Every structure is written in C-alpha cells, then in structure tokens.
Amino acid sequence: MLVLAALSLPLLPQSKGVLSVGPVEKLTIQRGASGEVKITAQLQPGFHVNSNTPSEEYLIPLKLTWAKEPLQAEQVNYPKPQSEKYDFSPTPLSVFSGNFEIVTRFKAPADARNGPAIMNGKLRYQACNNKECLPPRTIEIPVTVEIQ
C-alpha cells in the first residue's frame, strides 16, 4: 500500500500558477516615437483574477508594471473587467477570467541607445475560484525591443 502510494503520489511537487502569459512580439521602435506591446494572459478554467480595479478594498488587484528603461511606459490599458458573482461574496466582483489582453504604450526617449534591448515587465495577480484562493504571484515578462 505504502509502496503503491509512493509510486503514484507526487512527493513535493512544485505547483504552477493558474495564469500564463503568451509569447510577446518584439517591439521595433524609433527614438522619440511611441509603440505598443500586447500581453496576452490566459487563466485556467474555473479561476478568475481580481481586475486592476477590484470592487473590494481587501482584494489584490492585477497590476502590470515596467522597468524605467530603456523605454518609458506611458500607459497601461487593461481590458474592461467582468462583474461576476461568486459563492464567497454577497456582491459581484470586478474580475478577469479566460483570455484577456493588456496593452502598454511605450515611448522611446530621444536619447535612447540604438540597438536591441530588453524591457522587463512584471504582472502581479491573485487568483481564486468559486471556493478557494491562491497566493499572489508575479510573472516576469521580458520584452525584446529594437530601438532605431
């Protein structure tokens, strides 16, 4: 019985997040100009994350942040949140679920150095399903850029 259990049960598995981010297209941008980067997120069925503007103060918002260089993040546009009712909340919550996109508009400083570079982003989220919640997580998002 114990041997069988040892073979069939995963000892100390590393759990994965329920949100994944798809490949991000390379951004080619002129010095002094602006360009956009689209982040595509995918949540496991049954789960949701709080939107960037949660309806309750105690909830942790989804947030995409970027490094200060080599580009400047001018604006982060989140999708329109859904209003969903869950067993654990008497009122609907502002959430994202399924697949959704976040678009960031970047500006390349006029004095930016020409050539390839990496723009580092971080997507922080906190996911729940109808019955349980998972701890907040952060996904690193490195974006390849070409400054011309």
Place this chain on the structure above:
Amino acid sequence: MLKPIRAAIGCVALGACLVGTGCSNIPEAGFGPRSVHAAVKPEHDRKTAPEFALKDSNGQTVHLADYKGKVVLLDFWATWCGPCKIEIPWFIEFEQQFKDRGFAVLGVSMDEDGWEAVKPYMEDLKINYRILLGNEQVSDIYGGVESLPTTLLIDRQGKIASVHIGLSRGKEEFRDDIDRLLGSSSAGSGRALTALTAAK
C-alpha cells in the same frame, strides 16, 4: 510567503501517509475547483499535527503543543481571501460556543504584509480567537499550504482529525465535527436537523 503545495493527494483520505519521506499530513490543495472536505477520521488513522511556534498579535509565541488536551480548529487564511472571509464569522461563533468545553480556534494568517494588513482586518471582523502570523516554514510542515482557506480539526491528542480545503459547504459541517471531537453524544444532530428542515 506561501510556497507551492508539497503534499501527496489523499494522505488523509487513504490514511497512507509516508512517514519520514516528506509526505504531509494534509492532502494536496492543488488547482481547479476541487475543494476537499474530509470527514472526521477514525482515531487510529489520524496523524500527529506538526508542531509550530508562531507569534500572535500581541507578540507572544504560541506553540501548538500549548493546546494539547483541547480540540483545535486550525485555519490557514489571508485577508485577501474571499472564501476565508465567509468562514471567519463561523469560527468566531464556534470559539464562543465551545471554548468552555476545551476548544480553541487558531487562525494562521498567510499575509505577506504581516500585522499591518492583519490587525485592522481582525478589528473589522471582531475576531475573538487567536491569530498567528504564518510563514513558509509552517506552510512547509503542513504540506505547503497553498489554497486558502485550509482548515484542520485537531483532536485532544494533537492529531489531525479532518481537513477542509476551500470554502466549506456550511458551518454545520464544522460544528458537527467539533461536537463529535469534544465528545458530545449529540454529534450529528445539527446536520440531521438541517436535513430534516430541508426536507420539510
């Protein structure tokens, strides 16, 4: 603060925990809407609850061993956890109802922001039981608690009698189990009454 689940599915349900191999005493919370609500296990199937030393909101160190001889409801929770917020009022009620019979609730907060986040929340919800600040270590020894809420009922001998992962089906489920562990002959009457009422 929380670390990935490091448990084996069904340890409690199967009573087949691998002693000394790192297998935890609680089942994997895992992912997906599949909450676990184990019934009170027979005494011979229960595993000893791992000992811990955590600070409470007054800065006092609390050991699980301090509660030997009592039935303990050990609730892993966080302020950002909506389902936890539903269960906390139940636990407040249980603390009040059963404390004179050798029962205590211990809430282990897994908030990264520590007391700064937890203390105002305790006041808002008027929590009447002891709250401890959890850490990775305690999460590890309890199998890498990840899904919240995760609630364990620990018997008077310090052994894990049942595990609930995720929002429970209702407070009567807990109440009956607590009553049973406290040694009441009326165990099960709450659920029976609920069923009877529902049938009418």
